[in-house]
Amino acid sequence: MMADDHTEAEALEPEARPADPRAEAFQGVREARRNELAEDYVELIAELIHEHGEARPVEIATKMGVTAPTVAKTLGRLARDGLITRAKYRSVFLTEEGRALARECQQRHEIVLRFLLSLGLDPETAERDAEGIEHHVSERTLALFAAFADRS
Amino acid sequence: MMADDHTEAEALEPEARPADPRAEAFQGVREARRNELAEDYVELIAELIHEHGEARPVEIATKMGVTAPTVAKTLGRLARDGLITRAKYRSVFLTEEGRALARECQQRHEIVLRFLLSLGLDPETAERDAEGIEHHVSERTLALFAAFADRS
DNA sequence: GATGATTATTAGCCTTGTCTAACTTGTCGC
DNA sequence: GCGACAAGTTAGACAAGGCTAATAATCATC
Numbered sequence: 001m002m003a004d005d006h007t008e009a010e011a012l013e014p015e016a017r018p019a020d021p022r023a024e025a026f027q028g029v030r031e032a033r034r035n036e037l038a039e040d041y042v043e044l045i046a047e048l049i050h051e052h053g054e055a056r057p058v059e060i061a062t063k064m065g066v067t068a069p070t071v072a073k074t075l076g077r078l079a080r081d082g083l084i085t086r087a088k089y090r091s092v093f094l095t096e097e098g099r100a101l102a103r104e105c106q107q108r109h110e111i112v113l114r115f116l117l118s119l120g121l122d123p124e125t126a127e128r129d130a131e132g133i134e135h136h137v138s139e140r141t142l143a144l145f146a147a148f149a150d151r152s
Numbered sequence: 153m154m155a156d157d158h159t160e161a162e163a164l165e166p167e168a169r170p171a172d173p174r175a176e177a178f179q180g181v182r183e184a185r186r187n188e189l190a191e192d193y194v195e196l197i198a199e200l201i202h203e204h205g206e207a208r209p210v211e212i213a214t215k216m217g218v219t220a221p222t223v224a225k226t227l228g229r230l231a232r233d234g235l236i237t238r239a240k241y242r243s244v245f246l247t248e249e250g251r252a253l254a255r256e257c258q259q260r261h262e263i264v265l266r267f268l269l270s271l272g273l274d275p276e277t278a279e280r281d282a283e284g285i286e287h288h289v290s291e292r293t294l295a296l297f298a299a300f301a302d303r304s
Numbered sequence: 305g306a307t308g309a310t311t312a313t314t315a316g317c318c319t320t321g322t323c324t325a326a327c328t329t330g331t332c333g334c
Numbered sequence: 335g336c337g338a339c340a341a342g343t344t345a346g347a348c349a350a351g352g353c354t355a356a357t358a359a360t361c362a363t364c
Binding site: 308315 | 335336337338339340341342343344345346347348349350351352353354355356357358359360361362363364
């Protein structure tokens, strides 16, 4: 789903209001930003389940560095979007979709982290930067990162 | 939830509610996110001024891929935060602070872009990814990127 | 210099993501 | 089996960042 752009580019796609190459990039970034939080939550939930057998809101709040009500509201959105299931006053579980997303995110995170480390970055900074960068690397870039990290 | 660790780690830092290393990373990312939009605008405004001698809202809207009212509201915030000056129905100018921020962002953008290109990424994808990544690279990482790009 | 098109602003709505304060539930200890 | 305390939820505020619709100013251009 990329490149090979077709001759005209106008009138064919009724998609939004691109018009400008830079505009498309910014729209892509905004799109990515909208999913960042969900990805972070899902990734963390998967990790907690893996480590403790369950994911509880209080743990999520601590690890994310936000308050409990913020977690509650966000979990409501994740449930609405079909990424998690939950019963009142109980811990949180991932749906199949949530699990798939978590897997994908963990993989991306791991590659970005490994790449940064292989560049010579200290582990702490690498972790922090990976957290921010992972949501903004395309498949293509990710592949290059992985190749570089492996070849080092 | 045991995880014992930490002998003390409590009571020493009155700064916010970190408590967890991961929490600090996430808070850092959230912090970065808050500045992203301002950085994108300031960078674009500087570019427009450089190219056309002035930055007009309609141009900003086109390049950013948003509507004119969104631009107006955002410019209001930038003005409030001391990054730009503007008179009603006139074009936009950067303050000294805004100019400094723009310079910094352009430099970061350029380094990230050059780095991605030197990795072998195609220019189009590199541009898109740089747009997303540039706000999340620490000084340390940036230095490594620059060194790598130069040494390639 | 009137007028129509372009550009800019204002008003008002919506969602996200954050918070504090107050309330409810669950769990343990005894 | 009751009570305290921790965990979870609800309510309500607020700012950011989007949008559409409607209004106002500027500018071409005749």
